[in-house]
Amino acid sequence: MADLSTAQKILKRIQDLVRELLQDIARGSLPVISIDRFIPCDSLTDGDGLSVYERCESQERIALKGRTSTQRIVAFMRVLLIVQGLLQQEKHASKRDVYYMDPRLFGDQVIVDQAINDICTKLKCARSSIHVFSASKGLVMGCLQYIDQGRLVDCSRHRLSGFPIPTLTDGVTPMSEAEYILLVEKETVFQRLANDGYCMKNRCIVITGRGYPDVPTRSFLRLLVNALHLPVYGLVDADPYGLDILCTYRFGSLAMAYDAEALATPSIRWLGVFLSDVRFHGIPVRCLLPLRENDKRKAEAMLKRQYLKIHAPLWWGQLQELLSTGTKLEIEAVSTISFSALANEYIVSKINNLQFL
Amino acid sequence: MALPHQSTPFHCQAQSCTADVIPPEEVRARIEVLAKHFLESLNSPNPSISILSLVCRTTESTQFQEGFSTGSFTYLSRAAQQKKSFTQLNGMRSFVKVWKLMQIVYELLQLGKKATQRELYYRLLADSPDYFRSQQQVNDTIQDLVALLKCSRYSLGIIASSKGAVVGRLLIEDESGEVVDCTRLGPSGHIITADLGFLEGLRFRSDARYILVVEKDAIFQRLSEDRYFQSFPAIILTAKGYPDLASRVMLYRICKAFPGMPILALVDWNPAGLAIICTYKFGSTRMGLEAPRYVCDVKWLGLRGEDIELLPKEALIEFSHKDHQLARSLLASKMLENREAYKLEVGKMMEMSKRAEIEALYAHGYDFLGHYITQKILRLQYI
Numbered sequence: 161m162a163d164l165s166t167a168q169k170i171l172k173r174i175q176d177l178v179r180e181l182l183q184d185i186a187r188g189s190l191p192v193i194s195i196d197r198f199i200p201c202d203s204l205t206d207g208d209g210l211s212v213y214e215r216c217e218s219q220e221r222i223a224l225k226g227r228t229s230t231q232r233i234v235a236f237m238r239v240l241l242i243v244q245g246l247l248q249q250e251k252h253a254s255k256r257d258v259y260y261m262d263p264r265l266f267g268d269q270v271i272v273d274q275a276i277n278d279i280c281t282k283l284k285c286a287r288s289s290i291h292v293f294s295a296s297k298g299l300v301m302g303c304l305q306y307i308d309q310g311r312l313v314d315c316s317r318h319r320l321s322g323f324p325i326p327t328l329t330d331g332v333t334p335m336s337e338a339e340y341i342l343l344v345e346k347e348t349v350f351q352r353l354a355n356d357g358y359c360m361k362n363r364c365i366v367i368t369g370r371g372y373p374d375v376p377t378r379s380f381l382r383l384l385v386n387a388l389h390l391p392v393y394g395l396v397d398a399d400p401y402g403l404d405i406l407c408t409y410r411f412g413s414l415a416m417a418y419d420a421e422a423l424a425t426p427s428i429r430w431l432g433v434f435l436s437d438v439r440f441h442g443i444p445v446r447c448l449l450p451l452r453e454n455d456k457r458k459a460e461a462m463l464k465r466q467y468l469k470i471h472a473p474l475w476w477g478q479l480q481e482l483l484s485t486g487t488k489l490e491i492e493a494v495s496t497i498s499f500s501a502l503a504n505e506y507i508v509s510k511i512n513n514l515q516f517l
Numbered sequence: 518m519a520l521p522h523q524s525t526p527f528h529c530q531a532q533s534c535t536a537d538v539i540p541p542e543e544v545r546a547r548i549e550v551l552a553k554h555f556l557e558s559l560n561s562p563n564p565s566i567s568i569l570s571l572v573c574r575t576t577e578s579t580q581f582q583e584g585f586s587t588g589s590f591t592y593l594s595r596a597a598q599q600k601k602s603f604t605q606l607n608g609m610r611s612f613v614k615v616w617k618l619m620q621i622v623y624e625l626l627q628l629g630k631k632a633t634q635r636e637l638y639y640r641l642l643a644d645s646p647d648y649f650r651s652q653q654q655v656n657d658t659i660q661d662l663v664a665l666l667k668c669s670r671y672s673l674g675i676i677a678s679s680k681g682a683v684v685g686r687l688l689i690e691d692e693s694g695e696v697v698d699c700t701r702l703g704p705s706g707h708i709i710t711a712d713l714g715f716l717e718g719l720r721f722r723s724d725a726r727y728i729l730v731v732e733k734d735a736i737f738q739r740l741s742e743d744r745y746f747q748s749f750p751a752i753i754l755t756a757k758g759y760p761d762l763a764s765r766v767m768l769y770r771i772c773k774a775f776p777g778m779p780i781l782a783l784v785d786w787n788p789a790g791l792a793i794i795c796t797y798k799f800g801s802t803r804m805g806l807e808a809p810r811y812v813c814d815v816k817w818l819g820l821r822g823e824d825i826e827l828l829p830k831e832a833l834i835e836f837s838h839k840d841h842q843l844a845r846s847l848l849a850s851k852m853l854e855n856r857e858a859y860k861l862e863v864g865k866m867m868e869m870s871k872r873a874e875i876e877a878l879y880a881h882g883y884d885f886l887g888h889y890i891t892q893k894i895l896r897l898q899y900i
Contacts, residue, residue: 326705
C-alpha cells in the first residue's frame with residue numbers, strides 16, 4: 161500500500177532530523193531547526209504573480225533561545241514524538257487529540273496547530289501523511305463508487321442525504337462514470353439538489369464543503385480530479401465570501417500553503433451564480449441584496465490579490481462588478497423562477513451553453 | 518356549522534399541544550379549512566375578519582410534565598393562546614405575513630415539492646417585498662405557521678439539513694428494502710437524513726446491548742475508527758451538539774425498537790453538556806410544539822464529577838460567564854426539580870467553577886476512552 165511507504169519515508173526523515181539535532185548538541189551548540197516560510201503573494205510588491213504563496217528565501221529558525229522560540233521548538237519535538245508513535249502504530253489522531261496527550265506542556269491548542277504546521281513544512285510532507293486528521297464535514301453524492309480501506313462505498317444510493325467525505329484520502333480509489341463534478345458552497349443547496357434527485361437525472365458527482373472547505377474535502381476533490389479527469393464546476397453565491405470559498409478550492413489557503421499541490425484544484429470553473437443571471441435567467445431584480453460593510457471590506461481586500469487578477473481575471477472582474485453595483489446574489493434566488501429551477505434548468509443549461517468563467 | 522368561538526378548529530389534547538408530522542394532503546386540508554372559515558366570517562350577517570389563534574411559545578406557557586410510563590417532557594400549554602388579528606394595532610402585518618406564507622406553502626405542497634427557509638425568503642421577497650424584509654422575519658412567520666397549523670416544519674415542505682450520524686451494531690432497512698450495515702462504514706458513520714417521513718419508515722435489527730449518545734463529532738469518529746462496537750456491543754449516535762429534530766426522531770425510533778436497551782450519554786462536563794442531555798430527555802421550549810413526542814430516557818454516563826480526579830489538572834477549563842448563567846438556569850428549572858443527582862453535578866461544577874472536555878481522557882492514552890466507557894457501564898455508574 162502506498163500508505164506504508166510514505167510512512168516509512170517520514171519515519172526516516174524524522175530520524176534524520178533528530179540525528180542532526182543530536183549532532184548539534186554533541187558539538188556543544190544549541191539545537192536549531194530551520195523552517196521554510198510562506199507569505200501570500202499579494203504582499204509582494206515586485207512579485208510576478210504566478211504563484212499564490214511563495215517560499216521565502218530566508219528561513220525561520222527556532223531554537224532554545226527566547227521564550228517564544230523555546231516554546232515552539234519544545235512543542236515541535238513533543239508533537240514529533242507523538243507523530244512517530246502514530247506512524248509506528250498505524251493509528252490516526254485529530255489535532256485536539258494531540259493537544260490532550262500533554263496539555264500541561266502545550267498549554268493551548270494553537271501551539272499544537274503551529275507545531276503540526278512546522279513539522280509538515282520541515283519534513284516537506286502533507287498533513288495526512290503524518291496521520292493527523294481533522295474531522296471532515298464535507299458531503300458527496302452521485303455517480304461515484306470508491307473503496308475506502310477495503311470497504312466499497314456507493315454514493316449513488318441514499319438519494320436523500322449525502323455521504324460524508326472520508327477523513328483520510330490515502331488509499332481511496334474512486335470509480336465513476338460521471339461526466340462532471342459539481343461543487344456547491346452550501347449544504348442547503350446540496351440538500352435541495354438531493355431532494356430534487358439531481359444525481360439520478362444527471363450523470364455527475366456533487367460535493368459540498370459546507371462553507372469554507374476543510375482539508376479532507378479539498379484533498380478528496382483533488383483526488384477525484386487526478387483519478388477521473390473530470391471538469392469541475394463551482395456553484396457559489398455571487399458575493400465576496402462565495403468567491404473566496406471558490407478561490408480556496410482553486411488556489412489553496414495560506415495555512416496549508418505547503419500542501420497546495422495536494423489540496424488545490426486549479427481546473428475549477430465558476431458556473432454561477434452571477435449578477436448577470438438576473439438579466440439572462442429571469443430572476444427578479446428585487447433578489448439582488450445590498451452588500452454589507454463586511455462584504456465591501458472583504459471585496460476590497462480580495463481585489464488586491466495579484467494572483468487573482470492574473471490567473472482568474474474574469475473572476476476578478478466579477479468581484480469588481482459586485483463592488484461597483486453594491487449588490488450581491490445568492491444561489492437560493494434561483495428558486496424564484498420556480499422551486500426546482502436550480503436542479504431542472506439552471507445548472508444544466510449553464511453547463512450545456514458553456515456559460516461558466 | 519358555526520364554530521363556538523373564533524379559534525383554530527384543530528383538535529389537540531386537553532393540556533398539551535404537539536406539532537405532528539402529517540401528510541401534505543392534510544396540511545393542505547387544514548389551510549383550506551382556515552381559508553373557508555375566513556370567507557365564512559366575511560360573508561356572515563356580521564362580517565368580520567377572522568382571528569388566527571396560535572399556541573403561545575413563551576417560557577411562561579411552558580409546562581413540565583412528570584411522567585411514569587411515558588417519560589417526562591416539556592410542552593406548551595394549549596391554554597395560553599396568542600391571537601393574531603387584522604384589526605389589532607400592531608398585529609396587522611404579522612397577520613398578513615402568516616397568510617402570505619400559507620399561500621406559498623400551499624403551492625409548495627400542491628406541487629409536491631420542498632424548499633429551504635432561504636428559498637422561501639427569496640420567494641416572499643420577490644412576491645411581497647413590503648412585508649418580508651429579512652430572513653429572521655420569515656423564520657418567525659414559519660414558527661407562527663407551525664403553531665397555527667400544529668404540524669412540524671417538515672410537514673410544511675421545508676427542508677432542513679441533517680446533523681446527526683449513527684454507527685455500530687445496527688442494521689437499518691428502509692422502505693425500498695435497502696439495508697445499511699452500520700458496522701461496515703467509515704469513521705463518519707451513517708448520516709441521519711433530515712427527511713422525517715423517511716425516518717418513520719425505517720426498520721431496525723440489532724444485537725447491541727447499549728445505545729451511546731455522544732455529544733461531539735470528534736469523539737464519535739474516534740470510537741468509530743477504533744471500532745469500539747466490535748469489542749463492546751453498542752450503537753453509537755451523535756447529533757454534533759444540541760440535537761436537531763431528525764436526530765431525536767432517529768434515537769426515539771431506535772429506542773422504541775429495542776425497549777430494553779439503556780441509552781447512555783457521553784458529554785463534556787459542563788452545563789451545556791447537561792442541557793444537551795435534557796433536550797434528549799425532555800425536549801426543549803425552543804423546539805416548542807415538536808418537543809414532547811420524541812423524548813427518550815437518556816442517562817448520564819460521563820463525564821461526571823467523579824471522573825475529574827482521572828484528569829490532569831491542566832485539562833480543567835475556567836467557567837465562563839455563559840457557563841454560570843446556564844448552570845443557574847438549569848438549577849432553577851423544573852426539569853431538575855426532582856433530580857438530586859443532576860443538581861449535585863451542576864453544584865459541583867459551579868463550586869469548582871471549572872469544566873472539562875471528554876478528550877482530556879486521552880492523557881491516559883488512546884485506548885483509555887473505550888476502557889473508561891466500558892468500565893462505567895459495567896459498574897452501572899450512570900444517572
